[in-house]
Amino acid sequence: MTTTHTLDVPGARVRYEVRGAGPLLLLMGSPMGAAAFELLADELANDHTVLTHDPRGFSGSPVHDPDEDSTPEKRADDVAALIDAAGAESADVFGTSGGAMTVLALAARHPGRVRTVIAHEPPVLEFLPDAAEQRAGVDDIVDTFHRDGPMAAFEKFAAHSGLDTEEQGSPGGAGPSSEQDVADSARFFAHELRATTRYVPDVDALTACPAGVVVGIGADSGGLQTFRTSHELARRLGEPPVEFPGGHTGFLPYPEEFARVLRKVLSTGS
Known part of the structure; x- marks a missing residue:
């Protein structure tokens, strides 16, 4: 059974879902919300209390x-x-894409609140040797949004990130068709993309995190920008990345296989 709740936090009201029983596990993206993790959460709810939320x-x-x-x-x-x-x-926390940046910040700011931390394909652009060029690319995407709208911005975002637009859809996980999709895409470009990709994880705090931080990477993500960033973060943390099925959103087509790898990481730390 899945239950839906809301929680007031400073500046927002967060909608979240809880399913299953067992150790608490949070799955998150950003801008991807709870709906994107439904299949994966159902797989993991057999032996975990799984909490998902809309950021x-x-x-x-x-x-x-x-x-x-x-x-x-x-x-x-x-x-x-x-x-x-x-x-x-x-x-235990699993975050992917912008949600991976969330769990990296969580581990640094609230180290006592986390056990195993899995950051799947975090877009840590500031760690790349061409960070200035990457920063300029993000600024161009945001400028394109303000000038030409979300669809034009998404085309540039996909090209900049190496995403297959037909396979990946919008930043939220599906092509912006509904009024909510359009609103979410607009918010992503205007108020999230720049702040997320400018974030610089505190490597010293992450390596001191009691349970450690695992970097995840998609088996099919070789052409993505996040393939580079994931490997660079893993190098700085001193541990190789863990391979997960599929690409950047491998938990969507392969929830059972993805859950299997995730369980292994939670039980062994690698």
Whole structure:
């Protein structure tokens, strides 16, 4: 059974879902919300209490100030509040893409609240040797959004990231067709993309994190920008990345296989 809840946090109201029983595990993206993790959460609910949520400003989680940017730090504080709401001292956390940046910030800001931390394909552009060029590319995407709208911006975002537009859809996980999809895409480009890709993880804090941080990478992600960033983060943390099925969103087509690898990481730490 899946139950739906809301939680008031500073500046927002977060919608979240809980299913299953067992150790607490949070699955998250950004801007991808709870719906994107439904199949994976169902697989893991056999032996975990799985909590998924819509990140602040997206889908069912409205913000008080629509002009406020969403940063990994703010989203990390929201996740710490969700752990509180679940009545837990700590939780295992899995974050992918922008959600991977969230769990990296969570591990640095709230190290006592996390056990195993899995950052799947984090877009840590600031760690790349061509960071200045990457930064300029993101600025061009945001400028394109403000000038030409979300579809034009998404085309540039896909080219910049190496994504297959037909396979990957919009940043939220599906082509922007509904009114909510359009709103989410607009918020992503105007108030999340720049702040997320400018975030610089605290490597010293991450290596000191009690349970450690595991970097995940898709088996089919070789052509993606996040393939580079994931390997660079893993190098700085001193541990090789763990391969997960599929590409950047491999948990969508391969939820059973993805859950199998995720369980192994949670049980062994690698």
